[in-house]
Amino acid sequence: MPGVDHPPEHERDEMSEQETYDVEAVQEKWLPVWDELQPFRADEDSPREKKYALTMFPYPSGDLHMGHAEVTALHDVVARYWWQRGFEVLNPMGWDSFGLPAENAAIRNDEHPATYTYANIETQYESFKRYGISFDWSRRLHTSDPEYYRWTQWLFLKFRERGLAYRKNSPVNWCPNDQTVLANEQVVDGKCERCGADVTKRELTQWYFKITEYAQELLDCLDDLEPTWPTRVVTAQRNWIGRSEGAHVDFAVEGHDPITVYTTRPDTIFGTTFMVVAVDSALAEELVTDGQRAAFETYRDEIRKETEIERLSTDRPTSGVDLGVTATNPVTGTQIPVWATDYVLADYGTGAVMGVPGGDQRDWEFATVMGLEIIRTTQTPEGFEGESYNGEGPAINSPAPGVDAPLDINGLGVAEAKRATIDFLEQRGTGKGAVNFRLRDWLLSRQRYWGVPIPIIHCEKDGEVAVPYDQLPLELPELRGADLKPKGVSPLAAASEWVDVACPTCGGPAKRDSDTMDTFVDSSWYFLRYCSPTYTDGPFDVEKARAWMPADIYVGGVEHAVLHLLYARFFTKVLRDMGMLDVGEPFAAQLNQGIVINQGKKMSKSLGNGVSLGDQLAAYGVDAVRLTLVFAGPPEDDIDWADMSPAGSLRFLQRAWRLSGDVTSAPGTAPEGGDVALRRATAHTVHEAAELIEGYRFNVMVARVMELVNATRKAIDLPESRGGCGPADPAVREATEAVAILLSLVAPFTAEEMWERLGHRPTVARAGWPAVDPGLLVEESVTAVVQIQGKVKARLEVAPDIAEADLEQLALADPDVVKAIDGRPVRKVIVRAPKLVNVVV
RNA sequence: GCCCCGGUAGCCCAACGGCAGAGGCGAUGGUCUCAAACACCAUUCAGUGUGGGUUCGAAUCCCACCCGGGGCACCA
Numbered sequence: 001m002p003g004v005d006h007p008p009e010h011e012r013d014e015m016s017e018q019e020t021y022d023v024e025a026v027q028e029k030w031l032p033v034w035d036e037l038q039p040f041r042a043d044e045d046s047p048r049e050k051k052y053a054l055t056m057f058p059y060p061s062g063d064l065h066m067g068h069a070e071v072t073a074l075h076d077v078v079a080r081y082w083w084q085r086g087f088e089v090l091n092p093m094g095w096d097s098f099g100l101p102a103e104n105a106a107i108r109n110d111e112h113p114a115t116y117t118y119a120n121i122e123t124q125y126e127s128f129k130r131y132g133i134s135f136d137w138s139r140r141l142h143t144s145d146p147e148y149y150r151w152t153q154w155l156f157l158k159f160r161e162r163g164l165a166y167r168k169n170s171p172v173n174w175c176p177n178d179q180t181v182l183a184n185e186q187v188v189d190g191k192c193e194r195c196g197a198d199v200t201k202r203e204l205t206q207w208y209f210k211i212t213e214y215a216q217e218l219l220d221c222l223d224d225l226e227p228t229w230p231t232r233v234v235t236a237q238r239n240w241i242g243r244s245e246g247a248h249v250d251f252a253v254e255g256h257d258p259i260t261v262y263t264t265r266p267d268t269i270f271g272t273t274f275m276v277v278a279v280d281s282a283l284a285e286e287l288v289t290d291g292q293r294a295a296f297e298t299y300r301d302e303i304r305k306e307t308e309i310e311r312l313s314t315d316r317p318t319s320g321v322d323l324g325v326t327a328t329n330p331v332t333g334t335q336i337p338v339w340a341t342d343y344v345l346a347d348y349g350t351g352a353v354m355g356v357p358g359g360d361q362r363d364w365e366f367a368t369v370m371g372l373e374i375i376r377t378t379q380t381p382e383g384f385e386g387e388s389y390n391g392e393g394p395a396i397n398s399p400a401p402g403v404d405a406p407l408d409i410n411g412l413g414v415a416e417a418k419r420a421t422i423d424f425l426e427q428r429g430t431g432k433g434a435v436n437f438r439l440r441d442w443l444l445s446r447q448r449y450w451g452v453p454i455p456i457i458h459c460e461k462d463g464e465v466a467v468p469y470d471q472l473p474l475e476l477p478e479l480r481g482a483d484l485k486p487k488g489v490s491p492l493a494a495a496s497e498w499v500d501v502a503c504p505t506c507g508g509p510a511k512r513d514s515d516t517m518d519t520f521v522d523s524s525w526y527f528l529r530y531c532s533p534t535y536t537d538g539p540f541d542v543e544k545a546r547a548w549m550p551a552d553i554y555v556g557g558v559e560h561a562v563l564h565l566l567y568a569r570f571f572t573k574v575l576r577d578m579g580m581l582d583v584g585e586p587f588a589a590q591l592n593q594g595i596v597i598n599q600g601k602k603m604s605k606s607l608g609n610g611v612s613l614g615d616q617l618a619a620y621g622v623d624a625v626r627l628t629l630v631f632a633g634p635p636e637d638d639i640d641w642a643d644m645s646p647a648g649s650l651r652f653l654q655r656a657w658r659l660s661g662d663v664t665s666a667p668g669t670a671p672e673g674g675d676v677a678l679r680r681a682t683a684h685t686v687h688e689a690a691e692l693i694e695g696y697r698f699n700v701m702v703a704r705v706m707e708l709v710n711a712t713r714k715a716i717d718l719p720e721s722r723g724g725c726g727p728a729d730p731a732v733r734e735a736t737e738a739v740a741i742l743l744s745l746v747a748p749f750t751a752e753e754m755w756e757r758l759g760h761r762p763t764v765a766r767a768g769w770p771a772v773d774p775g776l777l778v779e780e781s782v783t784a785v786v787q788i789q790g791k792v793k794a795r796l797e798v799a800p801d802i803a804e805a806d807l808e809q810l811a812l813a814d815p816d817v818v819k820a821i822d823g824r825p826v827r828k829v830i831v832r833a834p835k836l837v838n839v840v841v
Numbered sequence: 842g843c844c845c846c847g848g849u850a851g852c853c854c855a856a857c858g859g860c861a862g863a864g865g866c867g868a869u870g871g872u873c874u875c876a877a878a879c880a881c882c883a884u885u886c887a888g889u890g891u892g893g894g895u896u897c898g899a900a901u902c903c904c905a906c907c908c909g910g911g912g913c914a915c916c917a
Contacts (some may be wrong), residue, residue, distance in 0.1 A: 232911060235845050239913045246917085263917060276917090316915090348916045355917095362915055438916055561912080631865070633854055636846090638910090643853050645866050651880085652865080700855065703864035710864090785860055790898040792860050830897055836859050840897045 021654045021750075023621035030752050030762075031130065039766050040083070040091060040134040044531075044547040048088040052548045053079035054527055054587070056556030056564075057094045060120035061101050064127040066596040066603070066613050066641065067557075072133045073626040073746070074593050074635050074698065075555040079134050080745045081693045082552075084769045090548050091134055092530040094141035095121050098149075098519045100178060100194065103450040103484055110481035113450040117144060127613075132622055132748045134765065139533045143522035144450070148529065150473030151539035152522055153455040155571075157466050164210045164574060165444075167464065171280055171346065172443055173308065174202040179486030180447040181206060183518060184440050185240075185563045190308035198307040201280070207454060207515070208441040211570045215241055215437040218569055221585055228589035230636065236561040242438025247422050249354065249431035251275060251327035251336075256287060259327055259338070262349030262436050265359055265390070266425065267409060267417035270398040271377035273367065274355040275327050275338045276320065278346035279303050287338060289324030296321045296340060303342045311342065318343070318369040330430035331407050331421070332399065341366065349436055357388060364388040375400070378414065442567065444518045449476070449484050449491040451516030459503035459510035467512075468504055474512075490514040523564055524571040527551055527586060542580050554587035557595070565590075591696055594638035596629075611641050623747035624650035630746050631702040653750045656709045656743060659736045660754035662716050664727045667759030674731030676776075677723065678715045681708055682735045683776035689742055690769070698746075705742045708735060733758070738770040786811045787838040793820040804831040811837040 044050070055075040058068060079091040102113035109116075121142060128135065141148055159165040173182040177197035181204060186193040211218075219241045222234050246264035253259055259275065277284045279300050288296045299321045303311070310316070320341035327338050336355075343362050344353050357367035358376040364387045367374050379393040380386075395417045399405035407424045409417040425431030445454065455467035455474045467474050477498035484491050493499060493514035503510035525539060531548045532541035565587070572586040595602070598609040616625050627649040632639040671679060685708040692701040712735040718724030725731060737758055744751035744764045755764035779800050784807060786794040794816040798807060808831045811817055817839065824841040831837050 230846095232845060236912050239844075242913080242916065244916075261917080265917080311915090343915050343917090345916065353917050360917065362917075365915095436916080438913090558911080631853090637854090640853080643866080645853090648866060654880090697855095699853095699865095700863080703855070706864050783860085787859075787898075790859085795860080828897060830859095832859065836898095838859075838897050 021657050021753075023623070023650070023749075026749050026753050027130070027622060030749050031132075033752075033762055034132075034765075037763055039763050040079075040089070040136050041138060042090040042092075042136045043088060044090075044544055046088040048086060050548060051082040051087040051089045052551040052553075053082065053089055053091045054530075054551035054554045055093070056554070056560065057096050057523070057526060058124065059096045059099055059101070060117055060124055062120060063123050064131070064613055066611055066616075068124075069131065069613050069625060070596050070629045070639065071555060071557065071593050072128070072131065073629045074591070075553075076133045076626075077630060077693060077698050077701075077745045078553055078555070078591075078696075080748070080765060081690075083134065083766060084741060084744070085690075086768065089134075090139075090530065091136055092139040092141075092533075093128065093133075093135040093137070094139075094526060094530070095124070095143065096519065096523050096526070097121060097142040097144040098451045098516075098522055100448060100450070103448060106450075106480060107482065107484050112478070112480040113484070114144070117450075118142075130617075130622065131626075134748075139530050141526065141529055141533050143452075143519070143526060146473040146475050148526075149452045149522070151529070152452045152517065152525070153467070153472050153474060154469065155525060155539060156452075156517065156521070157455060157469065158578065159209060159574060160466065162574070162578070164213065165207060166210065167205055167207050169203065169205040171201045172204050172206055173199045174204075175199055178448070179488050181443060181445060183443045183520070183563075185442075185566070187308060190311075200307050201304065206443055206445040207513075207517075208443055209521075209570070211442045211567070212437060212439055214570055214573050215243070215439045216435075217573060217584075218439075218566065219243055221569070225585065225587075225590075229587075230558070230590060230592050232558065233561045233565065233590065233592065237566055240439060240562045240566065244436050244438075246434060246436065247418075247425060247431050248350070248434045249425060250330060251354070252330070252430075253287070253325055253327045253338070256325070258430075259283070259287075259352050260350045261352045261354045262434060263354055263356075264436075265356065265414075265418070266421040266431070267395060267398070267412075267414060268356045268359040268377045269329065269331050269354065269421060270395075270400070270405075270409075271356045271358040271375040272329055272336060272354040273357060273373040273375060274336050274370075275352065276341045276344050276355050276363075276366065277323070277338065277352040278344040279321070279340040279342050281346040281351040283351055284323065284340040287323045287325050288340070292322060292324035296323065299340070318365050320366065320370065322370075330425065330428065332403075332405055337372070339366075339370070347440060348438070359388055359390050361388045361390075442518075442520075442570075444521055445515040446518055447488065447490040448486070448516055449479055451519055452522065453492065454513040454515055454517060456513040457501055457503060457510045458513060459506060459508060461508055462503055462505040462510075465503055465505050465510070471504075476516075490516065492516070520564060520567050524567045525575070527554075527568070528575070528581075538580075540580075545580070546582055549581060550583045550586050550588045553589045553591060555591045555593065558592040561592075591635060593635050594633075596639045596641055598640065599642045600640060616646060620646040620650050621749070623653055623750045627653065627702065627747050630698045633699050635696055635698060652706060652709070653743075653747055655713065656705075656739055657750055657754055657757075659709065659712050659716070659732075659739065660757040662727045663733045663736050663758060665730050665733045667733075669730045669733055671730045671734035671773075674734060675715060675725035675729045676731075678711060678725065678729070678731040678735055679773075680776050680779075681711045682731070682738050682770075683772045686738050686742070686770045686772045687777055693745070701742075702746060705739060708742075709739055712736060712739065734770075740764055741767050741770050782834050784811070784834055785836050786814060786817050787836065788817065788820045789840065790838060793817055798834050800834050802834045804833045807831055807833045807837060811839070 079089055082089045097117050102117045105116040106113040173187050175182050175192040175197050177195045187199050226234050244264050247266040248260050250258040250260050320339045323338045323340055325338045326335040355363045357364040357374040375397055377398050379396050380389045392414055394411050395409045398409045409420045422433045453474050457465045459465055477495040499512050528540040528545055532544040535541045568586050573584050575581045576584050598611050603610045624646045628644050628646045685704050689701045715725050716727045740751045740754040751764045781797045782800050784796045784798045785792050794814045808829055828840040
């Protein structure tokens with residue numbers, strides 16, 4: 001084992017000063033003790049104030065890796081801190097155990113996905129235990145257990161009863177590799193978030209959660225989360241929800257219902273010279289005239305073949321087809337042509353846009369290519385050389401000079417012009433102010449096996465029929481190996497003895513819905529299940545949830561900034577509206593850790609730069625690895641393992657541990673009367689550590705503990721003449737005990753061992769926060785700096801409560817200061833008692 | 842293109858608008874050793890990405906730019 005000295009047996013006697021810290025033996029020693037003591041069992045009936053420490057539960061792929069080690073080490077600092085501060089802490093762990101990797105493994109190995117899943121869960125469970133995180137294992141859960149997913153199904157049915165789960169036919173994102181649909185959030189740069197394949201569109205009837213109904217509230221509550229959530233998560237969610245304000249405007253079409261468009265710039269309506277609808281929308285199909293139908297269909301089919309990547313590409317050529325109809329501008333009465341194009345999105349707004357080339361660059365390009373008229377409606381600034389202009393400026397051509405129109409907004413600024421136009425449209429009944437969101441409803445159906453079956457039966461006569469609540473859980477049929485191969489429809493559809501059922505309403509032949517739910521549904525409420533993991537009368541015990549929710553901290557990866565975190569917020573709000581929760585937000589505070597990389601790059605098999613957590617633990621021990629991860633830097637920063645020194649961490653732990661063997665005073669020795677300098681250092685460290693932890697500045701906290709260890713070492717070793725006090729001084733015991741308790745947040749094995757060597761009973765994890773005499777925090781004297789023109793010229797030892805006038809007098813009398821002033825007239829003296837005096841000459 | 846976050850010793854990182862350095866790594870020298878490794882002791886090193894501004898005083902506040910990371914991006 002590198003870094004640890006194992007002297008031969010015969011030398012041991014001469015090495016009493018250099019005791020050996022046997023990492024492995026210490027680890028083996030304490031695990032069974034903790035199992036016995038169960039120090040982290042959360043009790044909601046406890047009179048202590050409660051804290052809920054939550055960390056994102058893992059997907060069970062293989063064993064734990066460096067990423068898991070980092071996030072749980074950071075998380076554990078907070079959880080253990082809260083225990084030490086006297087809180088009752090809920091710190092649960094479970095597994096997000098439905099999902100594709102298990103299914104793919106099952107196909108490869110001709111087995112059941114559960115085999116892979118539960119084997120990995122056991123492996124990870126054992127690893128977590130050895131890793132010494134303060135989880136309450138009695139609350140362990142797996143989302144793939146029927147007793148868990150019965151409640152996922154229950155929630156789905158409840159949501160459906162509230163109109164929040166519905167089925168619709170619509171073009172959806174399709175991953176040709178995983179052979180399943182994807183939610184908007186799972187398409188990143190036109191690629192499948194999971195496998196990276198180019199996503200295409202398909203027209204399918206699928207289940208959706210109506211998250212858009214909560215769009216405004218999801219947005220508004222971000223204001224309250226802003227102080228305690230990472231900025232980047234809050235902004236990412238704001239961007240994702242994408243609220244905009246504008247108007248719906250109706251354009252009359254002969255022989256058809258009016259076309260309603262959404263626009264954020266109703267004030268530019270005088271510049272509307274054409275109209276564009278999404279080529280893949282039903283509206284386009286309806287509007288197209290017989291004469292243009294052939295051209296339209298050719299164009300539409302071309303676009304449909306394209307992947308998301310191609311459609312999203314910003315340098316694609318402008319394209320479109322004239323639909324052959326005209327619409328009437330509701331303000332000017334002008335007839336304008338209606339086109340179909342691919343730059344308008346079918347599922348945003350109304351799928352139709354008023355073309356204002358003077359105010360929108362896309363419209364400008366379209367008008368230029370198609371030879372359509374361009375009218376500017378906002379005065380461009382002096383020297384403007386661009387094409388379209390959407391900035392601030394007075395309205396012009398609204399109406400054009402000499403034209404008589406029922407509305408005149410010429411000269412108004414953008415905001416006033418908008419308001420005037422909306423007022424006019426509303427009076428005329430041809431439009432109204434409107435708000436739009438970028439957020440779409442959450443597509444939750446998946447054409448795969450290893451997920452929660454959707455508890456719906458499709459009957460020809462009765463339509464969609466819910467599986468009765470007393471028949472939940474609706475369990476998955478036993479499929480394995482080749483049965484699970486992706487075929488474009490769910491594997492469940494082929495399990496005829498499962499799919500074919502009698503309709504619960506009419507008893508006639510019917511079929512079960514053969515899709516399963518997106519696994520993000522499972523993880524949208526697991527933090528509630530933890531509050532009462534074995535509850536059988538509902539997804540969770542409302543009273544228990546009241547006791548624990550919201551989670552006081554949620555630690556996890558920033559990759560979930562929109563997906564999981566938005567969905568979980570949505571579920572929480574719905575459950576609140578169902579009367580099951582008091583809170584509208586699930587996570588009061590959040591901490592995102594960085595990732596562990598190696599040699600400047602993400603660890604990956606292809607780069608061959610992976611670092612095995614198991615190897616690191618074997619080489620340096622759990623505590624040293626945890627300490628390294630916590631000490632590496634601010635939690636949000638990435639950690640380059642190549643820059644880290646677990647050996648250095650181990651060295652420090654040994655130094656700390658050695659202190660506990662050097663203390664010679666008896667346990668319980670009162671610290672009063674001990675060496676004051678060391679007592680002050682201890683008091684400061686403990687005091688500051690609390691502030692640092694609460695600010696998530698764990699790396700600095702560790703540094704402070706290192707300082708205290710160094711100070712204690714010196715106090716023991718140095719002769720009295722050089723500030724030492726010897727191992728028998730009560731201050732040494734006080735400092736060492738503080739070190740043990742502070743270290744218990746990061747290095748629980750070492751801390752436990754120290755605690756025992758100090759003559760205490762286990763477990764240090766519940767020893768309580770070190771008591772600090774507040775008097776020791778007040779310094780007897782402080783160093784005041786005297787500056788001339790901002791440059792330090794002298795230092796003075798002064799009382800901390802010195803008056804400004806006294807300090808000024810003292811400073812100006814100092815010989816070094818007098819010399820530095822050198823007889824020049826003093827123009828100004830700035831005094832910041834007790835730390836600083838600045839003399840301006 | 843728009844919006845966030847960040848640039849401090851060789852490296853990882855500290856520093857209420859007030860002495861740029863807390864801690865660690867590395868390096869160098871020493872103690873120990875036949876020698877080395879380990880351990881221990883000591884020493885070393887930047888003026889804070891660039892340019893302006895505010896201030897008695899700026900790593901810290903403001904503006905512009907450069908570099909790195911992230912989010913959104915035909916969202917009308």
